[in-house]
Amino acid sequence: MSSPQASGGGATAETPLQRKRARTIFEQGAPGRRAFVCPEMDVPEVDPAQLLPEHLRRIDPPRLPEVSEPEIVRHYVSISKRNFDLDSGFYPLGSCTMKHNPRLHERAAALEGHARLHPLQESERAQGALELMWNLQNALAEISGLPHVSLQPSAGSHGELAGVLLTRAYHESRGERRMKVLTPDTAHGTNPATVTMAGLRVVKLATDAQGGIDIEDLRAKADGEVACLMLTNPNTLGIFDPNIEQIAAIVHDAGATLYYDGANLNAVMGLSRPGDMGFDIVHFNLHKSFTQPHGGGGPGSGPIAVSERIAPFLPVPVVTRREDGAFELDHDRPHSIGRLRGFHGNYGCFVRAYAYIRSLGAEGLRDASENAVLNANYLLARLRQADLGEGRRVEDLLPLAYGELCMHEFVLSGGPMKRELKLKTLDLAKRLLDFGFHPPTVYFPLLVDEALMVEPTETETRETLDAFAQAVAEILREAALEGPEIARNAPYTTPVRRLDEVAAAKHPVIRQAL
Amino acid sequence: MSSPQASGGGATAETPLQRKRARTIFEQGAPGRRAFVCPEMDVPEVDPAQLLPEHLRRIDPPRLPEVSEPEIVRHYVSISKRNFDLDSGFYPLGSCTMKHNPRLHERAAALEGHARLHPLQESERAQGALELMWNLQNALAEISGLPHVSLQPSAGSHGELAGVLLTRAYHESRGERRMKVLTPDTAHGTNPATVTMAGLRVVKLATDAQGGIDIEDLRAKADGEVACLMLTNPNTLGIFDPNIEQIAAIVHDAGATLYYDGANLNAVMGLSRPGDMGFDIVHFNLHKSFTQPHGGGGPGSGPIAVSERIAPFLPVPVVTRREDGAFELDHDRPHSIGRLRGFHGNYGCFVRAYAYIRSLGAEGLRDASENAVLNANYLLARLRQADLGEGRRVEDLLPLAYGELCMHEFVLSGGPMKRELKLKTLDLAKRLLDFGFHPPTVYFPLLVDEALMVEPTETETRETLDAFAQAVAEILREAALEGPEIARNAPYTTPVRRLDEVAAAKHPVIRQAL
Amino acid sequence: MLAAIGVSSIEELFARQIPEAVRLRRALDLPAGMPEQDVYAHLRELARRNVSCEEELSFLGAGMYDHYVPAFIDMLMERSEFLTPYTPYQPEISQGGLQVMFEYQTAICELTALPVSNASVYEGPSAAAAAAYLAKLHNGRSRLVVSAGMHPHTIETLRTHAHGYGMEVVEVALSGGVTDLVAWRGAIDGDTSAALFAQPNFYGAVEDAQALSDAAKDSAGEDAPVVVCQVDPITLGILRPPGQCGVDVAVGEGQALGNRLDFGGPSFGLFAAREEYLRRMPGRIAGETVDVDGRRGFVLTLQTREQHIRREKATSNICTAQALNALGGVAYLAWLGRRGIVELGELLLARTHYARDTLTAIDGIDALHTQPAVRELAVRLHADVAAVKARCARAAVNPGVDVQALTGREEDRGGLLVAITEQRTRADIDRLAQTLGAAVAAEREAVAV
Amino acid sequence: MLAAIGVSSIEELFARQIPEAVRLRRALDLPAGMPEQDVYAHLRELARRNVSCEEELSFLGAGMYDHYVPAFIDMLMERSEFLTPYTPYQPEISQGGLQVMFEYQTAICELTALPVSNASVYEGPSAAAAAAYLAKLHNGRSRLVVSAGMHPHTIETLRTHAHGYGMEVVEVALSGGVTDLVAWRGAIDGDTSAALFAQPNFYGAVEDAQALSDAAKDSAGEDAPVVVCQVDPITLGILRPPGQCGVDVAVGEGQALGNRLDFGGPSFGLFAAREEYLRRMPGRIAGETVDVDGRRGFVLTLQTREQHIRREKATSNICTAQALNALGGVAYLAWLGRRGIVELGELLLARTHYARDTLTAIDGIDALHTQPAVRELAVRLHADVAAVKARCARAAVNPGVDVQALTGREEDRGGLLVAITEQRTRADIDRLAQTLGAAVAAEREAVAV
Numbered sequence A, B: 001m002s003s004p005q006a007s008g009g010g011a012t013a014e015t016p017l018q019r020k021r022a023r024t025i026f027e028q029g030a031p032g033r034r035a036f037v038c039p040e041m042d043v044p045e046v047d048p049a050q051l052l053p054e055h056l057r058r059i060d061p062p063r064l065p066e067v068s069e070p071e072i073v074r075h076y077v078s079i080s081k082r083n084f085d086l087d088s089g090f091y092p093l094g095s096c097t098m099k100h101n102p103r104l105h106e107r108a109a110a111l112e113g114h115a116r117l118h119p120l121q122e123s124e125r126a127q128g129a130l131e132l133m134w135n136l137q138n139a140l141a142e143i144s145g146l147p148h149v150s151l152q153p154s155a156g157s158h159g160e161l162a163g164v165l166l167t168r169a170y171h172e173s174r175g176e177r178r179m180k181v182l183t184p185d186t187a188h189g190t191n192p193a194t195v196t197m198a199g200l201r202v203v204k205l206a207t208d209a210q211g212g213i214d215i216e217d218l219r220a221k222a223d224g225e226v227a228c229l230m231l232t233n234p235n236t237l238g239i240f241d242p243n244i245e246q247i248a249a250i251v252h253d254a255g256a257t258l259y260y261d262g263a264n265l266n267a268v269m270g271l272s273r274p275g276d277m278g279f280d281i282v283h284f285n286l287h288k289s290f291t292q293p294h295g296g297g298g299p300g301s302g303p304i305a306v307s308e309r310i311a312p313f314l315p316v317p318v319v320t321r322r323e324d325g326a327f328e329l330d331h332d333r334p335h336s337i338g339r340l341r342g343f344h345g346n347y348g349c350f351v352r353a354y355a356y357i358r359s360l361g362a363e364g365l366r367d368a369s370e371n372a373v374l375n376a377n378y379l380l381a382r383l384r385q386a387d388l389g390e391g392r393r394v395e396d397l398l399p400l401a402y403g404e405l406c407m408h409e410f411v412l413s414g415g416p417m418k419r420e421l422k423l424k425t426l427d428l429a430k431r432l433l434d435f436g437f438h439p440p441t442v443y444f445p446l447l448v449d450e451a452l453m454v455e456p457t458e459t460e461t462r463e464t465l466d467a468f469a470q471a472v473a474e475i476l477r478e479a480a481l482e483g484p485e486i487a488r489n490a491p492y493t494t495p496v497r498r499l500d501e502v503a504a505a506k507h508p509v510i511r512q513a514l
Numbered sequence C, D: 001m002l003a004a005i006g007v008s009s010i011e012e013l014f015a016r017q018i019p020e021a022v023r024l025r026r027a028l029d030l031p032a033g034m035p036e037q038d039v040y041a042h043l044r045e046l047a048r049r050n051v052s053c054e055e056e057l058s059f060l061g062a063g064m065y066d067h068y069v070p071a072f073i074d075m076l077m078e079r080s081e082f083l084t085p086y087t088p089y090q091p092e093i094s095q096g097g098l099q100v101m102f103e104y105q106t107a108i109c110e111l112t113a114l115p116v117s118n119a120s121v122y123e124g125p126s127a128a129a130a131a132a133y134l135a136k137l138h139n140g141r142s143r144l145v146v147s148a149g150m151h152p153h154t155i156e157t158l159r160t161h162a163h164g165y166g167m168e169v170v171e172v173a174l175s176g177g178v179t180d181l182v183a184w185r186g187a188i189d190g191d192t193s194a195a196l197f198a199q200p201n202f203y204g205a206v207e208d209a210q211a212l213s214d215a216a217k218d219s220a221g222e223d224a225p226v227v228v229c230q231v232d233p234i235t236l237g238i239l240r241p242p243g244q245c246g247v248d249v250a251v252g253e254g255q256a257l258g259n260r261l262d263f264g265g266p267s268f269g270l271f272a273a274r275e276e277y278l279r280r281m282p283g284r285i286a287g288e289t290v291d292v293d294g295r296r297g298f299v300l301t302l303q304t305r306e307q308h309i310r311r312e313k314a315t316s317n318i319c320t321a322q323a324l325n326a327l328g329g330v331a332y333l334a335w336l337g338r339r340g341i342v343e344l345g346e347l348l349l350a351r352t353h354y355a356r357d358t359l360t361a362i363d364g365i366d367a368l369h370t371q372p373a374v375r376e377l378a379v380r381l382h383a384d385v386a387a388v389k390a391r392c393a394r395a396a397v398n399p400g401v402d403v404q405a406l407t408g409r410e411e412d413r414g415g416l417l418v419a420i421t422e423q424r425t426r427a428d429i430d431r432l433a434q435t436l437g438a439a440v441a442a443e444r445e446a447v448a449v
């Protein structure tokens, strides 16, 4: 691609998408215009004033848009094109498991019997839904190696909150008040945030040279005040902790519970189970390992599976099966921590996750994890070996932060790249946009300098992985030859270019002025 | 927008869409890769050779793609973005009635009871579908003012063929062999093409100064050999023939039939009916006036409505209602011209057209036509009045070809623009692409020099019409100031730029070499 | 807006353009409009009164088949970018649709083993009529020799169109379930413009395509007719393709490829031919080329064949065709893939023969013919078919199509055409056998009494 | 690929990284995988065993409602561009999603008449819990005063979370169907962190929101608690909005706005507040800005509140929220429009009162309260509710929610909560009255005997 510098940074010959100033739906339409046709007033007209006293009534209507249906459709279809999406390009966003979302799942979830089923429908008349939830509970129990499941939590972090509350309930039931929760410095931000919300205190654990938990540090901190250790395994470095058995032993000896952040479950389905590793509680991200589409930031679903000793405290309701084979929702659990939300959880996501599990089956799930790990290691190898000329290779500038191999994802350090090429990880990420790729996760985990966290997933082809490795190499060569400015000013070809986030935060404009 | 010349014509800083060389599905994948999972062979394995003798069996399989489902999805979703579509932008393609396609219609057509209904299901078990067809037949009869309807034809041109064959059958039933069909020089290409396919001869009619049929020419040619006059009214100039009554009288006096090309019905729904104008046969384009989405070139549906004298010859089957109220398919029509295709026509299109008619109702259909005509005249006025500076206005360069007002569409002549600015209608059209608009129909009708045929439809907003008029004016100003080259080399911002159509036709490459 | 136009009312726009005498001065006699929710409820109610393949065990076929349509195909066909554009007259902003056409043409060429394909015609039977018109343009002759094995709708459609073309249709009878080769040879002469047959034929029998084309060619020597074969595309993974059997033009109904039943349409018609017929093909054809910057691109090509350019001299009057349905077709073929189409064919073949063996083992049911069958089979019931079907319906089984009801042929009395898809398992076939057997027995008893 | 990596097998990749002791050396005990068509058939079969609002005349509500979802919303939510991206971490290629968030925030601010809104939280009840956490961060106090008129699920959810927050929940009883103002005033003191109520409340009664917030404020004087109101957004076209009633934080279940029932989720929770709480809001917030070329654009802003930056000091642990469902919400609000939301509110109001009058005119049914009701009403049956519902079910009518089954409150015995949407016509209500009346009568008779 010819240097955008030459053409003033691509700002000329904007595409219609670029040129058009973003207009919100509130800036369209005309007074009186409408899409909604109100069903006829088929009951005796009544003066609202008579049914609703003045002081309870709204005086001036909310200033919602006044637009026609064609305008609404055109507006949202048009702005949708300003999104990058998984169905159009490679999305190696580390820790997010951007795997293909099969359309069968959308078709199945849209069936009237699922989509228009009211959550308070009597159990006898919702047996299909309850059986689906029951089957999903059992499948998740088998996959995690933990026998008892609650599907209630709304997302991963909600599952974490449930998990820590369960830990509290467990300890309290034994008359203990343990206030500390150990979290490695590689932990995802939701872990410490959850601990605080659950009323406990975070104690950080160091990471050792192999990228696992520093055992000595753990030993030192695993005292009688520790309620729980929250661990992601493989962790956010993509490393499966080699000392997991020892870690479990230490934690259990300290009388604490072991929590498994399931965001990285995609690395081990059918290959290794949290329950067998000694974990007491695990949350699943159905929107990661089990193909619930991410929706641009949700919906998600974060079921939890727990060991026998935690089971009594599970949130209500859980699906149970009667002797006669019928399914019902069990709300009557005296030791339960209670509800985490309304109704029974994100059923629509259960349908998709269940469809996925039934499509793949036992073998398919294992194959998925095997290929996720294979793809990650292949991409890692390709990246490291990619030639930069003068005998230099990408790994000289973007070394693997820890270890030699990886599980389903890996973390590179952009430190050398920054020092030698004056190219920050952020600039590399932005330049990748011009190549039509979604960048990896950047600057996480925090302990890696200029971190670049790459998770290709199992549903990508080798050709795509090769193309991505080439693009990274091309950007580094470009910076070496023409300097870092090109990347620093990237992207050029996107609907908008770099945005002023500082100004946005300094003087927040978070709603349209009307 | 800054002149693309400055940046070498937009070829720099290509978007990922532009830069990526188009790759077909056949250029992707890898040997052995697959999406389809074959259901298990649950019957006794048999050696195909035993069931299918060698000489009937295929030796080497067709070289279909070997791709995964994620690859297929990503491929087609990605290339779909190289299409301009009605849900994203203004599409004033004359004669095509690009009106909004309500999504309700897609939802309704997708219902199992419609989408998975087999055409040979017994009538008693397809009463819902037959009732829908019956209701649609009646609605189309009422809208056209012609009592008898066949839903069979697959599109407009198929309806035309049916119409001319009906005319032949009618005359033959009266022992006459009339070989001529009169078609105005404004007629759409399908009309003359149809006449030839139906075994008759085209005789052209001149257009008078008002844009209607030259009555004298008609009188002169309306002899005893004339089988039919095919007319579009309003015609392709957007002009409603002021002499329609006289025309009908002349044609009928000559013993010929009058055929109504319904492509422009969107101008007169509920306002004027072909039957009342004296037409014997009319075809509808359900994919124009009745919102069947165009699908990038189909599917369509071209039902026909006819007068009493033509009714006996209608194609089979037609839906009839028994005394007991049940509906059935009537195949037993001795004088019928027969079948035009398999089964009963494009039912899926019937569902959409019927949903549209029920959504709008009598009033709504009239409003639709009124607004279609209002929008066309408003856009015409805006365009003519648009200022070009130095006291010049767009109409000085793009005059209305005929008349003062128009019906649902209008035709401008680019002749003056070409002479004065060296700007061809084609160049104006291509430059419009850079402004994010689909161009109007160009170079049709043939009798207008450098024709530009504009049909906004009723579902566009005034703001959109204003923006389009401005864009045209801006392009003319640009050409006046900077010369025609910018437009001549346009577009710059599209996935590809002007394509070499001559080479494509000279050495046709119409399939991938494998 | 009225002010800008310079009229005082919308009425004025019409009053000044439409003669009063032809104005409609009353409201249309149609029901009042309804909110979306009510229209939906109404259409849902109509749908409820149809028995779809979801609500009964259906073996209906005879031209359209209940194959499974992968969910991603619905998604693609619902995408605004494919659903809402017009025919791609502006290639710069229509590369998506044009490339789909190009890929579709390639897939059809591969399937049929013929070098050229268009981008779709309406559907199956009218595709055969389009082939007849191509033959007429090609050799100017006026006889169409048609195997009685073609779908009755195809033959009727041919007759309707042939009348327009000024051609006559001569039907050649079958013997033993396939086209009678002797009669076929005898019927074809120097005036024969085209000779048409179906593979497999309407009765599910696999014809000897090579023999039929050879016979057609040497019986007319120099003046060989255009040999047209109507194919069922989903069988072409295992059946010898027309291009390898001496066929000149292949046509067919594309519904089985990723399109839903929709009570008979819309679907698409496929149309492929030998190189020499390229410039006489009907319909749109996409071709590959490059843009001014040398980028690969696609355009509609060879348009000088078409009505908008050639008008009365066009090779066809077709304009709007079936682009969206053809997208479903090529996406489905990519999904099946090179291996899948063979595996699927072999599965259908095995199940079809299993079904034939199972059904004909029943007392009161025997084979209508014993020719090889790949996805549909014909049996003869020793009982009234309509009555038997009515009995089966009570058990929510639809055993298939009443052959005589479609063909009207005396020799087809008792004929039942049973279609097999990958959605009909062995268990389903066994249930069919049990239900149909019982119904036939009951019906014979009822009549005997 | 293995060669490039330098391993001899996939197994080696795992053998070298996972200790043998924690390897799973058997296959998972799960059913074998299935082709798409079989998975679909299975899920279709499960769906068939659920009675959806399509198959019965349903008056179920109590937090989720069977409003009509316009078809175009499904289309938008199914578009790859909205369905498949992650949270917009790269704004340059996420303008679509970010703009939707910005528009959503604007719409929610308009609805609630509050100045700030986030881009969604999980759903209704947990939104109330999130508000309680905001109050705790704001004033550090530990008492939550909760009206018994809040949804039972909300109260339970508050208790669960409050335990984590180290807060206690104090429930204030109702009188005459609405929050007992005296008890409310009495319960609120200087230690009260937040005072929460629902509008309309769980029993469908419209509360005097102004009076409740005033009471909360002056009863605590200086140390006024954060007043939280849980709203039903679809009523806000006609009900005085929280921002105009002295409310500090409005939360609510968004399902009624363009989201399907989905047996209870996913939907979205709305969360709006007064300016002063902006930097303590949970969840994503989109903000407007410009790019380097001066183009308008949108970004995620105020991220220093969030877990990925602030970690244990974050204002919430929420990460993945409900972006796609919020899209449905804002698209629905645009569809209703400024007039539509009022018209719809007035239609629901009129039908709700018609339903109340019709039902309470029946012998054996009277009103549970006589407060104004806008879209849901509560009656008391003089018969066992479960038994009556079972009788109605036989007539394919689901008369509503058994109140006591949810609240467990003695005083709610016989309570039935009847929800009205624009999909329940007068005729439907009359059918309900007839069916319910008959069922109550029959049940009383049966018991009497």
Ligand SMILES: Cc1ncc(COP(=O)(O)O)c(C=O)c1O
Binding pocket: A095, A096, A155, A156, A157, A158, A188, A190, A191, A232, A236, A261, A263, A264, A285, A300, A301, A302, D318, D319, D320
């Ligand atoms: C390692 C890890 N833990 C927890 C989470 C939180 O999951 P959710 O976004 O579903 O709340 C994430 C999601 O980004 C994650 O990557």
Ligand SMILES: Cc1ncc(COP(=O)(O)O)c(C=O)c1O
Binding pocket: B095, B096, B155, B156, B157, B158, B188, B190, B191, B232, B236, B261, B263, B264, B285, B300, B301, B302, C318, C319, C320
């Ligand atoms: C005036 C006119 N007549 C006939 C036709 C042919 O209709 P169809 O494309 O449905 O065959 C068209 C379509 O472009 C048209 O504009």
